[in-house]
Amino acid sequence: MSVLETPRVLFKGTMSWDPIVTNNLAPAYDEANATTVFNVAETVKAYRAAAIANVASSVNWNPDGTHRSAFFSTCVSGVDVGNGVSTDDPLIGAPVSLLGMLVDAEPYGVFTSQLFFDAMSFGIAGGCQVKAPRSQRVTSRQINFGRNLTYRYKAGVASVVWQTSFATADGLKLYPHDSPALQALAQAMAEDPTVIGLTLRWNSYRTLYFDSADVTQNPKLAQELADKLKLGGFQPNPARSDVVGVLGLWRQGEPANEPGDRTLLNAENPKGPSIGTASARLTPTSLTLDLANSISETGVDLTKQDLGPLTAVAVAADGTTVLAQLGTFAYADYDKDAYDKSSGIVVLPLDADAAQAAADNDIQLRGADGTVYLAEAAIRAYPLTPNLYIDEGDNTQVQVQVYDRGLPAGGGIEVTMVPVNPSTPVMGSVTTDPSGLAAFPLTGVQGQVEGYVLLTGPDPTPPPGGIDPQTTTYLYVRTLPADDNIAAMAPTWANVHEFVLSNWQAMAPCMDNWLDLGSEAQVKSYGPLIRKLTDPGYFEAFRYMPVTRDLSKGSRTLLYAFLDGGKKTLKAAAPHKPSNLELSRAMRR
Structure with missing residues (x-):
């Protein structure tokens, strides 16, 4: 099943991670209310200065992050069509390309990392290539905290499994040309009705910070970064991991988001x-x-x-x-x-x-x-959506698929969702249907982030330590607050900035390079684009705003009311379009 059957394509390389980490700690961010925590009378400028002050002490290693994560120097390293690993395929050496936004559904922890992206590719246009539009986001699973204990800084000790799957029905395309590996994959996808697409799985490990393999240098390098940030300008500080991975067949009944x-x-x-x-x-x-x-x-x-x-x-x-x-x-x-x-x-x-x-x-x-x-x-229960976002007041279902030795289990198996927070009520037990699927009704009661361990069998014993990503299966539900009080406010610039935009203006200085969220004129002028990028239907896209995926319904309502009013009253003059002669002469000045 999945990437462990042949044919499969192997790859190796490096990946960058550039998240804003200002929202990882409660003093600076309230994950339940989805708001930046300002001290009394604190301004955006002061908040940013406090984030910079925390760099030297390693509390905040990347206040100027973009959240962008990308494969670089990552190429196809081998193929296996059933006769062992080969490096003779024309696809060998072809680039593997992925650009995504790294976002934690639960900002205070490390169990909910995910990558929002639009598409990825193996190979080069015009040659042997796999073009894979997103079917769903990439999910992290099975964090191994004992992977490399010699590099004890942040995630440097750990390794992580990442997985997503691409459905043929969503536009997945293969251009095999003379690649036996891609020919075999394409043949299986065309002729085997149980093959519904391709699964991508990779492992990231040895995550290095400040471009240094010597962890003893990190305090010095952190101080140097803090000094640069104090001078102003934009200073992203991505961490970098080695990666190895595999692309293989995705069959009906196989989990899309984690190893089955x-x-x-x-x-x-x-x-x-x-x-x-x-x-x-x-x-x-x-x-x-x-x-x-x-x-x-x-x-x-x-x-x-x-x-x-x-x-x-x-x-x-x-x-x-x-x-x-x-x-x-x-x-x-x-x-x-x-x-x-x-x-x-x-x-x-x-x-x-x-x-x-x-x-x-x-x-x-x-x-x-x-x-x-x-x-x-033998028995494992996997959520169909490992990181689920809902709004307060919404009703939905958590769907869980149970597997028996890697295959979908049958009916009659009890599944229980046990919350990590002992004060949260247990969801109760649900019995699987004949396909091994269990569905739990869920209502967003209040803004919160809650993790659940999935257990099978009658009278299950919750693990004493809660979630252990190496042994337990789990999911997280993030309920965004309704913020009805914000929705009811007058759509003035003062209200929109204080109660909506200042959250991300303070936390994400990188936004200044594109849009000054503290400028009424700029926000109004970009109104149509802001509406597009903040639309709930755009949530899975790479460029969704805010990248942290924590815009509440009430905040969106106030923002849109302001933008609608702006479109009625704002009559900016059309900008002067210089002629070619003016452009030419401007080059000489």
């Missing part, structure tokens, strides 16, 4: 060198393991820890008795070179007896001394 397949968990999840959660795909002839997010590194040079030979086994219900050896692979099969070559994917050939033993029994990954590093969790 069969899931192997590190139930203990120690925050130290270990093996993070992995995915596995079983066929009658092979077991494919996705270890992209699993084996930790020993340093910033990305040398993989050597755990010796690792063996996959099928075990009985007691979790101890080995029913079959599924295969062993050596350190050379998961070291840095192997990881770069295969994007962390390891394939073990199986005989018929071993495949049969693993079909209906749990799979484990063990060390040579018998240590169980990973153990399968």
